[in-house]
Amino acid sequence: MPAPVAPVAALRAVTVEVADPDLLxxxxxxxxxxxxxxxxxxxxxxxxxxxxxxSGPDRLRAAAEAWRRIAADAVVDDAVHRPxxxxxxxxxxxxxxxxxxxxxxxxPEVVVGRHGGVSWVTSITPADAExxxxxxxxxxDPRPFGxxxxxxxxxxxxxxxxxxxxxxxxxxxxxxxxxxxxxxARDAVASIPPDADRRALLRDLADRYPDCVTFAVDGLxxxxxxxxxSVHAGEGTARVLAGSTARGASSADDAAAAARLATSPxxxxxxAFAVQSVLDAxxxxxxxxxxxxxxxxxxxxxxxxxxxxxxVQLGAGASxxxxxxxxxxxxxxxxxxxxxxxxxxxxxxxxxxxxYAGPVGWIDQDGDGEWVIALRCARIxxxxxxxxxxxxxxxxxSDPDSELAETRMKFxxxxxxxx
Numbered sequence: 001m002p003a004p005v006a007p008v009a010a011l012r013a014v015t016v017e018v019a020d021p022d023l024l025x026x027x028x029x030x031x032x033x034x035x036x037x038x039x040x041x042x043x044x045x046x047x048x049x050x051x052x053x054x055s056g057p058d059r060l061r062a063a064a065e066a067w068r069r070i071a072a073d074a075v076v077d078d079a080v081h082r083p084x085x086x087x088x089x090x091x092x093x094x095x096x097x098x099x100x101x102x103x104x105x106x107x108p109e110v111v112v113g114r115h116g117g118v119s120w121v122t123s124i125t126p127a128d129a130e131x132x133x134x135x136x137x138x139x140x141d142p143r144p145f146g147x148x149x150x151x152x153x154x155x156x157x158x159x160x161x162x163x164x165x166x167x168x169x170x171x172x173x174x175x176x177x178x179x180x181x182x183x184x185a186r187d188a189v190a191s192i193p194p195d196a197d198r199r200a201l202l203r204d205l206a207d208r209y210p211d212c213v214t215f216a217v218d219g220l221x222x223x224x225x226x227x228x229x230s231v232h233a234g235e236g237t238a239r240v241l242a243g244s245t246a247r248g249a250s251s252a253d254d255a256a257a258a259a260r261l262a263t264s265p266x267x268x269x270x271x272a273f274a275v276q277s278v279l280d281a282x283x284x285x286x287x288x289x290x291x292x293x294x295x296x297x298x299x300x301x302x303x304x305x306x307x308x309x310x311x312v313q314l315g316a317g318a319s320x321x322x323x324x325x326x327x328x329x330x331x332x333x334x335x336x337x338x339x340x341x342x343x344x345x346x347x348x349x350x351x352x353x354x355x356y357a358g359p360v361g362w363i364d365q366d367g368d369g370e371w372v373i374a375l376r377c378a379r380i381x382x383x384x385x386x387x388x389x390x391x392x393x394x395x396x397x398s399d400p401d402s403e404l405a406e407t408r409m410k411f412x413x414x415x416x417x418x419x
Contacts, residue, residue, distance in 0.1 A: 222377025319367025
């Protein structure tokens with residue numbers, strides 16, 4: 001059973017509609033942004049009403065139970081009824097059970113959001129507090145963006161030769177029958193001014209990758225293309241990405257690259273592992289699960305992905321965090337079989353992934369929310385130390401140099417934002 005979490009005083013959340021604040025990101029805290037945005041819609045959090053910390057193998061289940069109790073005790077006055085209104089927490093969770101990095105759920109003091117042309121502001125206070133400001137009076141003034149910090153990523157725990165050697169060892173383990181697939185990651189570091197406006201990096205990521213979820217939670221920033229689960233009114237969708245290739249230099253080359261990916265036995269096998277792991281994890285929490293038989297090619301600015309969308313009808317009482325706990329880690333970021341792949345990752349990767357490849361997103365009082373996998377991301381410490389991450393799915397016929405090239409492609413969103 002999950003370890004008990006210290007009780008949180010009952011909360012009151014009041015949501016009212018406001019005039020469109022235009023650029024939501026301009027309202028965020030420059031040093032400590034709390035953000036989940038896609039194509040300009042989404043939510044930003046201001047301040048911290050509560051911070052809940054979790055660690056260990058039960059961190060996600062403990063978070064789901066803690067949030068269920070908080071939501072049950074809350075008083076919610078929501079006149080808008082859109083995804084992200086009412087009582088909301090934003091969270092980010094460590095990849096590994098034994099990670100030294102803490103997982104976190106943050107309940108903001110104020111949430112500003114927009115969805116489908118409707119904008120709102122939510123005040124979150126102790127339930128027994130005197131009524132305070134509501135509505136537009138809560139909106140902060142937009143703050144001009146600071147200069148985008150400039151830096152160059154440098155290999156950290158594994159240089160190029162060391163990474164390809166690790167991939168070779170992973171391929172040998174696969175051919176020996178230890179696993180069918182394993183995802184091997186590497187990290188890269190840079191330094192930015194501690195007082196740099198982190199919203200400038202987020203704006204660049206949001207502009208370059210509009211179809212991704214641009215996120216910032218407790219120093220982890222990125223733009224993820226992979227939706228772990230999005231739940232609204234008991235209906236959920238997930239997007240599975242596994243198998244990728246670089247974009248072509250010309251239209252003809254680009255079309256050819258997509259066609260090669262769509263017919264690549266290596267990438268199709270890798271993708272099938274990932275889809276099956278998601279379906280197996282979802283079924284215990286669902287009344288129905290549906291997925292297309294064949295993946296489609298998803299175009300991003302720097303690469304093509306094989307993608308499959310999954311639809312799910314959740315069972316009674318299941319929340320988005322319950323589903324996240326069941327899904328994480330998927331084969332797309334760990335491998336297959338899962339336990340054997342995680343053991344091999346711990347053996348081969350000489351660093352703690354922290355919250356890279358872990359779930360990041362938000363949840364509301366009804367258990368609805370949107371969670372993505374923390375990919376194309378970096379952790380920024382208070383002293384300006386920036387650590388970015390990228391991984392590649394390894395199968396029996398993987399070529400180490402090709403997998404190195406894949407990680408370079410996946411570093412590009414963060415590297416380009418720093419250039």
